[in-house]
Amino acid sequence: MELIIKELSKSYQGQCVLDSINLAFRGGDVVGLVGKNGAGKTTFLNCLIDLVKPDAGDLIFNGERLTGDRLALKRTLGVLSDVLPPVPEFSGFDYLRFVGILHGVEETTFQKRSQELTAFFFDDTGALTKKISTYSTGMIKKIGLCGALLTVPSILLLDEPFAGLDPLSVNQLISFLKNYQRADRLVIIASHDLNYIQEVATRLVVLDEAVIKFDGGLSEFTANGTKLINDALFDILAPKTKTMAFDWL
Numbered sequence: 001m002e003l004i005i006k007e008l009s010k011s012y013q014g015q016c017v018l019d020s021i022n023l024a025f026r027g028g029d030v031v032g033l034v035g036k037n038g039a040g041k042t043t044f045l046n047c048l049i050d051l052v053k054p055d056a057g058d059l060i061f062n063g064e065r066l067t068g069d070r071l072a073l074k075r076t077l078g079v080l081s082d083v084l085p086p087v088p089e090f091s092g093f094d095y096l097r098f099v100g101i102l103h104g105v106e107e108t109t110f111q112k113r114s115q116e117l118t119a120f121f122f123d124d125t126g127a128l129t130k131k132i133s134t135y136s137t138g139m140i141k142k143i144g145l146c147g148a149l150l151t152v153p154s155i156l157l158l159d160e161p162f163a164g165l166d167p168l169s170v171n172q173l174i175s176f177l178k179n180y181q182r183a184d185r186l187v188i189i190a191s192h193d194l195n196y197i198q199e200v201a202t203r204l205v206v207l208d209e210a211v212i213k214f215d216g217g218l219s220e221f222t223a224n225g226t227k228l229i230n231d232a233l234f235d236i237l238a239p240k241t242k243t244m245a246f247d248w249l
């Protein structure tokens with residue numbers, strides 16, 4: 001499985017967010033997509049899932065340039081995104097059923113996967129009969145994750161999956177993701193939680209000022225573990241030193 005992004009560009013009202021991005025993803029990659037607030041990570045993921053229309057660029061999926069509705073790619077996707085939150089009027093279980101029907105998941109398979117996923121991610125599966133509008137932030141994230149995973153997607157795109165999860169739930173998710181990696185599956189995780197990214201990612205992509213500042217293996221990024229992942233990122237992003245001159249503090 002191969003997904004190639006060629007010369008992808010996107011601007012909003014004259015502000016260039018993605019400037020001729022070139023990336024080649026392959027099955028087996030677990031990619032940590034990192035960068036400052038506003039760097040363009042969500043925009044990049046939304047271009048892949050066809051929620052944002054790029055100004056230029058091509059997606060090439062398994063050797064074929066994608067045009068039109070891009071169904072060949074969409075059928076392989078599992079997505080966790082704040083832009084596509086689980087439908088609040090549905091109960092958790094009905095939301096999973098909705099995802100299952102959309103993707104044509106057969107009933108026995110649906111029952112098995114939905115029960116096992118929810119038992120894994122939720123402490124109290126009784127919540128699944130309640131409306132998502134009554135869920136906490138972490139519960140919404142968990143039902144979104146269950147929905148993204150229900151189809152066992154070949155391409156799993158997770159936008160800030162760890163944000164809002166308690167530490168125990170993060171551990172569950174990390175162990176799940178470690179087990180999810182396969183030679184025919186691609187996982188892309190946009191996140192600010194570098195320590196969690198370090199536990200699951202095999203490859204790191206740093207997006208900054210509309211371009212890719214780093215694309216390589218995690219061990220290369222941390223100089224074979226001799227650098228802390230945070231320090232390695234600071235080196236690349238070269239943060240400006242800001243003085244704390246608040247005379248009212």
Ligand SMILES: Nc1ncnc2c1ncn2[C@@H]1O[C@H](COP(=O)(O)OP(=O)(O)OP(=O)(O)O)[C@@H](O)[C@H]1O
Pocket residue numbers: 012013017035036037038039040041042043044
């Ligand atoms: N619909 C939009 N209209 C105008 N500008 C937008 C829109 N969506 C995103 N932007 C701008 O594009 C830039 C990149 O936003 P994006 O959400 O992709 O960043 P991000 O890296 O995901 O940020 P964060 O880490 O804060 O989630 C920001 O400057 C943002 O204001």
